Amino acid sequence: MLLACVLVLAGCGAGPEPADPDDPRPVVLATFTVIADMAREVGGDRVRVESITRPGAEIHDYEPVPGDLVRGADADLVLDNGLGLERWFEQFVDRSEARSATVSDGVDVLPIAAGEYRDRPNPHAWMSPVAGERYVANIRDALVELDPAGRDVYTANAAGYAERIRQVGEELRADLGRLPDAQRVLVTCEGAFSYLARDMGLRESYLWPVNSDAEGTPDQIASTIAVVRDDAVPAVFCESTVNDSAQRQVAAETGARLAGPLYVDSLSEEGGPVPSYLDLLRHDARVISDGLTGAQP
Incomplete structure (x- = not known):
């Protein structure tokens, strides 16, 4: 009955529209647009990547809508940032049987310096190109586990993308270095x-x-x-x-x-x-x- 109610309400939320249901590729669902973009770069044409939130949405206090729960149930892999960014994520994954991976695993974490979250991890690690490369490696590993036949594609895509992130990091240092x-x-x-x-x-x-x-x-x-x-x-x-x-x-x-x-x-x-x-x-x-x-x- 709960699933039926969710399906009825699926169109009531503000989340993005799901892609073509007839697409046979594995569905990778990212919690927000930055991770979705990274996953598309690494996954290429072998996976179908969707973002739970739309461009322009605030991610910290996002509240999943019924349609998100349906999409989570249909996903093959869910990617989250972790580090406390998606405060709503635990309740979301509890209702999904999809694999999940936290893309910030292994980054050199900085603590929050003040406020009610003082000393907890600062979640915005992707703003560092160095950490961005770690995100890419974690996405690659998650995709290989999901789709072992695509290992060579994911490995090559991740290597090329990581190099582009590294080059952008050098551009940033030159730009801000002045x-x-x-x-x-x-x-x-x-x-x-x-x-x-x-x-x-x-x-x-x-x-x-x-x-x-x-x-x-x-x-x-x-x-x-x-x-x-x-x-x-x-x-x-x-x-x-x-x-x-x-x-x-x-x-x-x-x-x-x-x-x-x-x-x-x-x-x-x-x-x-x-x-x-x-x-x-x-x-x-x-x-x-x-x-x-x-x-x-």
Whole structure:
């Protein structure tokens, strides 16, 4: 009866439409668009990849809809980020018999520095190209386990894709490396750039550590205003999936420019500024560099 109810309600959710049910390829279901893009690069034509969330969706507090549960039941493999990103994931996989793999396994994890999630893993590891290569290796291994006959395809695709990520990482270092020491302060809404800041030698500051109910409190705003004033930060940033009103207040109080948006938790639609993971990394590096050097977008 429960399954029947879920099937009836499947069309009521806001999740993406499922692909052709007559497609015989294994179905790989990723929790959000960044992982889905990676899986498509590694899987190539041998698998059908879908994302639970649409482009532009906020991933932390996403609530699976009935249609998601149906798609999870039909999937052959579910890929999640882990590190506490998908707070809803456990209840989702409990209702699916699909294989699952956590693509962040093995990354060099950074802790969250403040707030209610202090000392828990910062989940945004994909913002580091170095960690991105580990994601690719984990996706490759999961696909090989799912479809051993495709081992050579997945291995070759993963190797080529990892090399492209490595090259983008070198581009980011060159782009952000031109920032003077006094301008190497990255002030964002969410603390989602710890891994990128570590890789690129940036100092990180933010309004809130992880997207939650407590976003843009008076204390957070006052603390961020102090950082921007003390370090004469020329530009502050906010992510595409969150409300930037608190950061606008910081900019108004300090005279800093609100630059961006930056992309973290979601890709854009095809034809948008960041339709792929590699585009996301390049876009954010360019926006950060231009904002902190005063270049006009």
